[in-house]
Amino acid sequence: MTRANLAGLALALIALAAPLAWPWLKTPVVIAASFGVAALGVSILIRAGQLSFGHAMFSCAAGYAAAFLARAMPQLDSALLLLVGMACGALMGMVIGLFVVRYRAIFFGMLNLALSMVLFSILGKFYSWTGGTDGIRLARSTFFGMQLDRDGFETALLVVAVLCSIVLALVVQRYQQSIAGQALAAVKTNETRLEYIGLSANKALWIGYVISASLCGLSGAMFALMQGLVTPEMGYWVRSGEIVFISILGGVGHPVGAFLGAVVFEFVKLYSAALFTGAWQMVLGFVLIGLVFFVPSGLSGLLFRKSKPVAETPAADKNDKGAAIAPAIEEVRS
Amino acid sequence: MNQELFLLAVLDGISYAALLFLVALGMTLVFGVMRILNMAHGSLYAFGGYFAATLGLWAVAKGLSPAWSFLWLVLAALVIGAVLGTVMEVLLLRRIYHKEQILQLLVTFAAFMIFEDLQRMIWGAQPYFVSDIVNYLGVAEVLGITYTRYQLMVLPGVALVVFFGLRWFLKSSRTGRQIVAVAHNREVATAMGIDAKRICLLTFVAGSMLGALGGALASPTTSLVPGIGAEMIVLSFAVVATAGLGQIEGTLVTALLIGLARSFAVYLQPEMEVLVPYLIMVAVLLFRPQGLFSVAQARRV
Amino acid sequence: MLKINRISARIAGITVLRKIDTEFPAGSLLAVVGRNGAGKTTLLRAVMGLMPLQEGSISFDGRDLASVPAHGRAALGIGYAPEDRVMFPTFTVEENLRLPCDVLKLPRAEIDRRLEKAVAVVPQLKDMLPRSGAALSGGQGKIAALGRALMAGTRLVLLDEPFQGLAPVLASQYGESLRRLREMDSEVCVVVTESNRSLLRDLPDATLTLERGELAVGEPAAAH
Amino acid sequence: MSALLQTRGLQLAFGGVVVADSIDFALEQGERLAVIGQNGAGKTTFINICTGFIRPTGGSVYFDGKEITRMAPRAIVQRGIGRSFQLPQLFLEHTVRDCIRLAAAGRTGVLRMWTPLSRVLPESEIERILELVGLRQRADDPCSLLPEGQRKLLDIAMALVLQPKLLIMDEPTSGVSTEEKHGLMAIIMRVLDEQKITSIFVEHDVDIVTRYATRVAAWISGRIAADGKPQDVLGNPDIRRNVIGE
Amino acid sequence: QSKPAELKIGITTFTSGPASVFGVPAKQAAELYLEDLNAKGGINGVKVVPTFIDEGVGGDKLLSEYRRVVQEQNVHVMLGSISSGSCNTLAPVAEDLKVLNILWDCGTEKVLEERRYKYVVRTQANATTEMVASVLYLLRQKPNFKTIAVVNQDYAWGRDSWELFSQTLKILKPDVKVVAELFPKFGASDFSTEISRLQALRPDVILSTSWGGDLDTFVRQSAQRGLIKNSQFVLPLAESSLERLGTTLPDGVIIGARGDHYFLHPVLKDDPKLKGFVDKFKAKTGAYPIYSVYHMIQALDGLVAGYDKAIKANKGQWPSTEQLASAMHGLKFRGLTDEVTIRDDGQGLEDQLLGTTRKTAGYPFPILDKIEIYPAEMAIAPVGQKSVDWVKTIKPEILKDPRIKTFPPVK
């Protein structure tokens, strides 16, 4: 068992134990788990060098799917709603993925952002169905067939969230070692070669995209159950930015990173919101800058640093990459 | 839709497009040269607007003629662009040119978060609004409908001046050519004697000034409220990506496209208004994956 | 003219130049040869200031280049043709050639004069001038890059692997150009790197051999 | 149609510059074709068309009797054409070993996407391949640390792992130092012979062409100006004047 | 239950986002009020300590923070919130957490009509009262109009308030034609296109229940383009923008106050409690109080009155949250203006004040003229009935209801 896996296990135990002592911690821990799952999804794409500034759309859509379903069938079990959320994310990811995996880098990021804004605007606009910006409330339903009160429900959700996190982290770890996962990582460095060994970069990205979308979907459903509320805010681009923030904070090198990042993020946010009212964004901003400057590999990179030195992207390569992404302000000349 | 409404929609679209163009132009210029997508660009828009309003209020308090307002607007944009642009470039961006693009994007995202709060700390949450210049210039009758001269002439006028000015600058001025060279290859440009550091600073400041100019010019017709910048970022992203990254003509065309589509949506299908920019973007990228305008890429195998 | 005093440089924690100590005298043509990864490119980049030095110093006409920023070297009369050519694609070849002089704010007449001289040295340029910088093949790019290096490089011209990928016929024409250059301007110093010794033939006055970032022993530092 | 690779009337121009001027060409099983030619004559472009990187504006390409003209590169690769590049194309963040494994994964196909990468190829097989190109010591280094010449070797090794029927190499020796050039070519050619792989390689060095090619094609301005036995082509006065130079 | 050392209360208010135009002054008001209260010994000797929560962070983050404050800091009384959306979200959670929640500023009538709460009460009027009173004032002042257009913010309040307004209008004046229903994006900063369209349509009346920056921008752009001179504007929430808009607002615009509070209240303007507070608030913040400020004070006054009542009922002992909550129902108390009664369903009864702008020499912004005050009882659905159903039962006689207080024009 590696140090990172041990740390993951410890994190899970703490997540389960701490709320025993301080019951109010249940909410933040479940929310952190939910963000962690989403960040885990986004980090899959980051490993392929693709930054999505729109993945909150899957969480948001999944949350609404769960809410609509719960409204139509109040007897539906909460565990089922979680699955529905995940399925919704996966389904959307498959469809949207067909379109967006053709794009890279900035275009990829911006398309995701634009699509998430479409969803965000629709949810806000068609208010007779969606409740507009105020969103929809979810009534508490049974959990694994048990009718629970608030406290019991929160406990059940906590346990499920932590278990889900562990399982998903392992699944993602396994995926990253697989051909599909490694091919995805290769998308970042050389797509031409990938094509010329007979693998499809778009397909590798599509698989990664669907996995990341399902994770975000599950995260959204988890979040919705915890809050008992879904709002378009869940899909706003700044929320997507926060998910990216968490992935980078935790580091994309190891699945545990996403959860480390989420816990730190949730608590930094909670306390800076309380301590520096009106300046919590600023605090997060400075944290992020510090991170990029001093620990670009994230918390997991810091804790489980590999012995191998990582080469800086050479200047020439960087220029090349840029040229692939964008042909500069060249039109002016021709 | 009759002819009168049609013309009105066109006028509305153009005045809106003018602002959008200025802001998006700044973003695309910075991206073209530095390959950095500045997420904090919307904040520059907001700061430009707030600062222009502050100067305007001060001028009104001093009893200066509103005719001077034009000076305040431009001055505000230049000062804010120079100050914030320099601060961002020197303190943040300069240190990360050699890092991965993802990290660069995140740094500007962090700057965005900081600016959002900073702006609220400086100007509070009250809406700001200084419209003396609009009142001073008065209204013009267009087909029986009153339209402010400011929106009818000043906004599109400035946008066109900036457009042709920048085109000329990049094409014909010495500095402009240097900017294009750095945009293509920093290292070789340096070997040719170009001070890439200076060019980057210059470009970033110029881009910031354009963003701030958009805000400053918007301030006479808009209330400045917290969050106004976040809105603008997403919109200018949409313009920049639709246009083709780094494309100046493309940016003009796209801004017009989006501005007009938006105003027609208000007349024909108001529910669609907010969706229009994104739908245009998705539609364009579907058929032209590199945006409306793009240059063939250099081959690399 | 250019003195390199025991310089070392590192990339990503690996030392790629070790205490290089040599001199490029005026009016000479030097070849720097060595296997792949020996550090030839790195040496030229160090001279151009594109590569931070770990130790040692480089001086030009007795002046320490540490005080001259990377972009100031062109003003000293140093021209550079990078290994991967890099023509600016939105300029024509002529504009590419004029660029370094333009940056130096030279008078128009002077730029025209230099352009004329460059074309005289490299006659293949003549047909290329109006073409777009993007439309050159590998070999044509090498030629154009040479021309551009000559525009700024009135005193020192650094050419990184100029023969790589050139068809034999073009390679010999390239050699001719270098000879012509030295005939026209006896003071200029030309430094050529090459991993393929045979392509150089009898061109250089002296040859420096790099091995794993070190100057191979037994080589004369420079000679005429 | 018995030829392994055949093109008919390939046509392509970049903004007025004709880079493929109705190229008719056929390659038989077992040949070792060297492509020489002026710079900018269209050699790389020809390879790019045959491997699906660029689509010609006219004409068609057949491989093994099937038309492959408008296929995606990976479909062509899966049919048995491997290629290496003028500028090495590597997975810079992967280790040398993983690059080899990934290349082998391409061979095994899509259905095994979930297989761990480490089980794609037996260790011994990886060692053997790396030994062949002399990269065994660097097996666990990230590619980004390799110097240009070794990158070139790895690039070729990745194409070899695919076990193609036809291997196309774009200037395998350019940028490789004199000392290593011949050794490298000797090894590659030995492997190709052992595995009965047909090959095309672009080369400027006349020595190498003479020594390793069974057939030479010379490109001038988008056309094949001469095609045949090495001594014939290299002796062709037109070619000597325009390509080789006296 | 023993008396706590201090009484912690949580207050949700906007300190960021566009709605901080209400939130920040209200927060200042709360601090001012509690300072005074604590100086006088607090509630029955217990000092009141507030924790403020920013509503501007968005619905779900607000919920997390609300839960944290209640659970971690063990708070039993919450004041939440400004936004109707937040109220709808928080009410069931408060009930769940068994914490008294005073809806202190939001207007949505739905929250208390759709469910009966034990722990949730509202200390001011709801949207029904506000909109019905607005229609009445419009019809009484300008009975002869044929067309109306609406420009509301695109979120629950903008939509719901229009629903109530238009339903009421349809009953009382069926021949009016609605020529445009525009719902620009919440927080929109440019209304040029909407204004162009309205100029082409030339409606007699333009209604907007917008507030904050949106309202300011809309009014200013309308003034610049001359729209405001051609159509009768009805702005039921514009009391909060009067001072900011200054002279931009011409005379003759109909303005609502979301309650009966106004610093120049025709009856109470010299009342020491109101006047004293207005002066103090002006001295501290430099601005006149706006409706969110009055609502905050009203909620705190209601809380103090509720504790007094509960302590009395509990024989002088400190009440449990449950006892406090039940004391709040049926409570009568006075804030800065007229008395408020909390009904059995938790809904407060608060009168409505409307007026028409008029510029005077005394102030750099227009003041309200032709003020009318509508008692809450006549403009609210009875307990147990939903507002949407109730407004359909309104009779035209209501226009002449003698309970409406009218005041002569200001000299």
Ligand SMILES: Nc1ncnc2c1ncn2[C@@H]1O[C@H](COP(=O)(O)OP(=O)(O)OP(=O)(O)O)[C@@H](O)[C@H]1O
């Ligand atoms: N960006 C980089 N990251 C890591 N190592 C590098 C980088 N660039 C160069 N190196 C290493 O530095 C050493 C010297 O490289 P350099 O490019 O100077 O060699 P060269 O002699 O020019 O070789 P070639 O003939 O292949 O061009 C090599 O070992 C190379 O691997």
Ligand SMILES: Nc1ncnc2c1ncn2[C@@H]1O[C@H](COP(=O)(O)OP(=O)(O)OP(=O)(O)O)[C@@H](O)[C@H]1O
């Ligand atoms: N994407 C492109 N756009 C425009 N012109 C191109 C493009 N690719 C190649 N060319 C042009 O086509 C011609 C043929 O190029 P190609 O690379 O095939 O030549 P080559 O024979 O491989 O030359 P070299 O030996 O220098 O590599 C050149 O003139 C080149 O400039």
Ligand SMILES: [Mg+2]
């Ligand atoms: Mg080199």
Ligand SMILES: [Mg+2]
């Ligand atoms: Mg080639």
